[in-house]
Amino acid sequence: xxxxxxxxxxxxxxxxxxxxxxxxxxxxxxxxxxxxxxxxxxxxxxxxxxxxxxxxxxxxxxxxxxxxxxxxxxxxxxxxxxxxxxxxxxxxxxxxxxxxxxxxxxxxxxxxxxxxxxxxxxxxxxxxxxxxxxxxxxxxxxxxxxxxxxxxxxxxxxxxxxxxxxxxxxxxxxxxxxxxxxxxxxxxxxxxxxxxxxxxxxxxxxxxxxxxxxxxxxxxxxxxxxxxxxxxxxxxxxxxxxxxxxxxxxxxxxxxxxxxxxxxxxxxxxxxxxxxxxxxxxxxxxxxxxxxxxxxxxxxxxxxxxxxxxxxxxxxxxxxxxxxxxxxxxxxxxxxxxxxxxxxxxxxxxxxxxxxxxxxxxxxxxxxxxxxxxxxxxxx
Numbered sequence: 001x002x003x004x005x006x007x008x009x010x011x012x013x014x015x016x017x018x019x020x021x022x023x024x025x026x027x028x029x030x031x032x033x034x035x036x037x038x039x040x041x042x043x044x045x046x047x048x049x050x051x052x053x054x055x056x057x058x059x060x061x062x063x064x065x066x067x068x069x070x071x072x073x074x075x076x077x078x079x080x081x082x083x084x085x086x087x088x089x090x091x092x093x094x095x096x097x098x099x100x101x102x103x104x105x106x107x108x109x110x111x112x113x114x115x116x117x118x119x120x121x122x123x124x125x126x127x128x129x130x131x132x133x134x135x136x137x138x139x140x141x142x143x144x145x146x147x148x149x150x151x152x153x154x155x156x157x158x159x160x161x162x163x164x165x166x167x168x169x170x171x172x173x174x175x176x177x178x179x180x181x182x183x184x185x186x187x188x189x190x191x192x193x194x195x196x197x198x199x200x201x202x203x204x205x206x207x208x209x210x211x212x213x214x215x216x217x218x219x220x221x222x223x224x225x226x227x228x229x230x231x232x233x234x235x236x237x238x239x240x241x242x243x244x245x246x247x248x249x250x251x252x253x254x255x256x257x258x259x260x261x262x263x264x265x266x267x268x269x270x271x272x273x274x275x276x277x278x279x280x281x282x283x284x285x286x287x288x289x290x291x292x293x294x295x296x297x298x299x300x301x302x303x304x305x306x307x308x309x310x311x312x313x314x315x316x317x318x319x320x321x322x323x324x325x326x327x328x329x330x331x332x333x334x335x336x337x338x339x340x341x342x343x344x345x346x347x348x349x350x351x352x353x354x355x356x357x358x359x360x361x362x363x364x365x366x367x368x369x370x371x372x373x374x375x376x377x378x379x380x
Contacts, residue, residue: 003257005129006129006131006134006256007134009123009127009129009131010120010123010131010134010135010138011177012075012119012177012178012179012180013075013116013119013120013123013131013135013178013180014134014135014138015138015174015177015178016075016079016112016115016116016119016178017116017135017136017138017139017142018138018139018141018142018174019079019082019083019112019142019171019174019178020079020082020109020112020113020116020139020142020143021138021139021140021141021142021143021144021146021245022142022143022145022146022167022170023082023083023086023105023109023146023167024109024143024146024216024219025142025143025144025145025146025147025150025219025241025242025245026086026146026147026149026150026163026164026167027086027089027220028143028147028219028220028222028223028241029146029147029148029150029151029154029223029237029238029241029242030090030150030154030160030163031220031221031223031224032223032224032227032228032234032237033154033160034089034090034098034160035224037092037093037160038092038093038094038095038097038098039094039095040095040098041349042345042346042348042349043345043346043348043349044095044345045095045345046341046342046343046344046345046346046348046349047342047345047346048095048098048099048102049102049220049341049342049345050339050342051099051100051102051103051106052102052103052105052106052109053106053335053337053339053342054103054106055102055103055104055105055106055107055109055110056106056107056109056110056113056334056335056337057106057110057331057335058106058107058110059078059106059107059108059109059110059111059114060110060111060113060114060330060331060334063110063111063114063115063327063331064327066111067111067114067115067118071181072179072180072181073179074111074115075112075115075116075119075175075178075179075180076175076176076178076179077175078108078109078111078112078115079108079112079171079174079175079178080108080168080171080172080175081104081107081108081111082105082107082108082109082112083108083164083167083168083171084108084168084171085101085102085104085105085107085108086101086105086164086167087161087164087165087168088100088101088104089101089102089105089160089164090159090160090161090163090164091161109337110334113330113334113337114327114330114331114334116135117132117310117326117327117330118326118327118330119180120132120135121310121314121326124311124314125314130256130311131256132307132308132310132311133252133253133255133256133304133307133308133311134252134253134256135307136252136303136306136307137248137249137250137251137252137253137255137256137303138249140245140246140248140249140251140252140299140303141245141246141249143219143241143245143248143249144241144242144243144244144245144246144248144249145242145245146167146245147238147239147241147242147245148238148239148242150163150238151223151234151235151237151238151239151242152235152238154234154235154238155233155234155235199373199374199377200313200316200317200325200374200377201313201325201328201329201332202332203370203373203374203377204309204310204312204313204329204374205313205328205329205331205332205333206332206370207268207305207306207309207333207367207370207371207374208305208306208309208310208329208330208332208333208334208336209332209333209335209336210305210336210363210364210366210367210370211302211305211306211309211333211336211367212306212333212334212335212336212337212340213336213337213339213340213343213360213363214275214279214298214302214340214360214363214364215244215248215302215306215337215340216336216337216340216341217340217341217343217344217356217360218241218244218279218282218295218298218340218357218360219241219244219245219341220340220341220344221341221344221345221348221353221356222237222240222241222243222244222282222291222295223237223238223240223241224237224353225240225282225291225353225357226239226240226288226291228353229352229353229354230285230286230287230288230291232288236288239288239292240288240291240292240295241295243292243295243296243299244295244296244298244299245299246296246299247295247296247297247298247299247300247303248299248300248302248303249303250299250300250303251271251299251300251301251302251303251304252303252304252307255267255303255304255307255308264308264309264311264312264315265312265371265374265375267304267308268304268305268308268309268312268367268371269367269368269371271301271302271303271304271305271308272301272302272305272364272365272367272368273301273364273365273368274297274300274301275297275298275299275300275301275302275305275364276301276360276361276362276364276365277297277301277361278294278295278296278297278298278299278300278301278302279294279298279357279358279360279361279364280294280357280358280361281293281294281297281298282294282295282298282357283354283355283356283357283358283361284354294357298360301364302364305367306333309329309333310326310329310330310333312374313325313326313329314326343356343359344356344360347359
């Protein structure tokens with residue numbers, strides 16, 4: 001009964017998270033083919049992906065103003081722009097065109113991420129229900145299904161542009177059910193500046209950033225790790241990000257079921273240690289099967305870190321600044337969503353993909369330290 005209620009409350013936000021999921025799931029499974037298509041080495045490919053981060057941050061800075069103008073159309077427009085930009089990515093003939101297309105993807109993804117998380121925070125505030133983990137589980141499930149289907153489509157000979165064109169059509173239909181107005185816009189409060197960033201925003205944002213670095217770096221490079229480092233096929237490569245996505249969906253669903261106010265910090269710390277173990281296992285894997293296990297453990301752990309950190313920030317914020325606080329935490333954290341793959345590329349260029357996954361493990365071990373500082377900053 002509780003789950004049915006939460007699904008109903010999330011009826012206009014879960015599909016938005018699904019758009020993010022199936023867009024990035026298809027991209028992750030297509031990375032080997034897209035990278036080969038533009039003839040870029042690891043380092044160059046990683047740097048090109050930074051243009052997505054630039055686009056996302058540009059959109060996030062303007063997100064409150066854009067959200068006020070688009071209001072109920074913010075989620076549909078952002079989602080469709082993001083998926084349509086992936087078509088341009090698939091058509092890119094070289095690194096420069098690829099970079100420009102990824103900049104556009106970043107604009108759509110950045111705007112959608114801020115808006116949909118803010119909408120969930122508003123619903124949580126009105127209903128008193130913890131919904132972040134459930135909605136993020138929708139992202140992970142859509143990501144996993146998309147990665148598997150894309151791997152199968154690759155094996156059958158489908159071109160990247162054909163796959164993304166199908167997702168554009170799906171997004172047009174999905175957009176009809178995610179037209180949700182902003183409570184802040186309706187009250188005339190959206191987008192007001194709240195002054196400098198406080199320790200709550202900075203620390204919660206840093207935890208979210210590390211989680212997104214680990215999540216998206218693994219999503220973007222797991223297929224290549226399976227295929228190049230461990231000698232797997234295209235289908236086996238697609239199973240890498242799919243395994244991560246499926247276990248993240250499971251972890252976030254369990255996190256939603258087990259959500260208890262006041263216990264978020266303890267759960268985040270334990271999840272960080274589990275996910276670090278998974279990243280380390282992927283780094284030393286001698287065969288695809290062991291790497292899958294590492295991705296599964298990583299997914300189960302990292303799945304709850306960002307949603308719980310965002311939810312914790314919202315719970316600790318003063319009510320009149322809750323949406324602003326959540327938006328800023330998401331903005332900081334979302335940087336990690338884009339810098340993860342480029343960092344992986346740079347480390348791989350210097351020392352190989354095994355070293356890249358080891359670096360992810362070390363980053364996750366810093367989360368408990370940040371949690372300690374966050375708890376101290378929240379004490380009266």
